[in-house]
Amino acid sequence: MAHSCCVLMGVSWWSQFKFILQCVVVLLQTEYTHACGTSGTGDLLLCRSCGHEIAPESDASFVYSRLALSQRNNTVFGKKRVPVQLFENPQGYQFEVLTLKKADVRKHWPAEKHFTWFPGHSWTIATCPRCRAHLGWAFQPSDWPSTVTSQQFEDSQQTFVALIIHRLLREHVASSLLVTPRSFKS
Numbered sequence: 001m002a003h004s005c006c007v008l009m010g011v012s013w014w015s016q017f018k019f020i021l022q023c024v025v026v027l028l029q030t031e032y033t034h035a036c037g038t039s040g041t042g043d044l045l046l047c048r049s050c051g052h053e054i055a056p057e058s059d060a061s062f063v064y065s066r067l068a069l070s071q072r073n074n075t076v077f078g079k080k081r082v083p084v085q086l087f088e089n090p091q092g093y094q095f096e097v098l099t100l101k102k103a104d105v106r107k108h109w110p111a112e113k114h115f116t117w118f119p120g121h122s123w124t125i126a127t128c129p130r131c132r133a134h135l136g137w138a139f140q141p142s143d144w145p146s147t148v149t150s151q152q153f154e155d156s157q158q159t160f161v162a163l164i165i166h167r168l169l170r171e172h173v174a175s176s177l178l179v180t181p182r183s184f185k186s
């Protein structure tokens with residue numbers, strides 16, 4: 001009787017141990033998923049006007065300009081620290097921009113060489129392909145022809161875009177803004 005009792009206690013102990021082990025595994029998996037989800041690599045940048053997907057956040061790539069009035073680490077973009085730079089145009093309007101390797105924006109050639117914020121690069125206006133909102137500028141080497149094809153622009157490692165920070169929205173933030181209509185609540 002005592003022997004079988006010990007066996008039962010042993011089984012019980014083992015079951016409990018297995019249960020605790022499973023809990024730890026689930027907890028670790030949850031933590032891992034959470035960490036990956038907030039690392040900033042998987043989020044999208046959207047057009048603030050219409051929600052069009054402009055670029056993955058991971059395409060942000062800092063291009064230094066000595067003509068920037070100031071530079072700061074952007075906190076809007078989650079945990080990934082992406083420096084944004086402040087520029088002023090000849091009319092005196094200031095824009096805080098984020099540089100990206102590429103983005104789904106419409107470029108309006110021919111490119112302009114004057115009043116560039118990135119010496120050695122000429123610029124075109126960049127707009128949202130869906131709602132046509134002005135999102136920023138696209139930059140290409142100034143010794144290029146003033147008009148190139150989208151394919152040439154996309155294929156080059158020497159091109160980049162500078163987008164106005166407050167005209168973009170993170171997908172993560174956008175989804176948190178969604179509110180369940182009252183009619184769906186009991």
Ligand SMILES: [Zn+2]
Nearest residue numbers: 047050128131
């Ligand atoms: Zn748009």
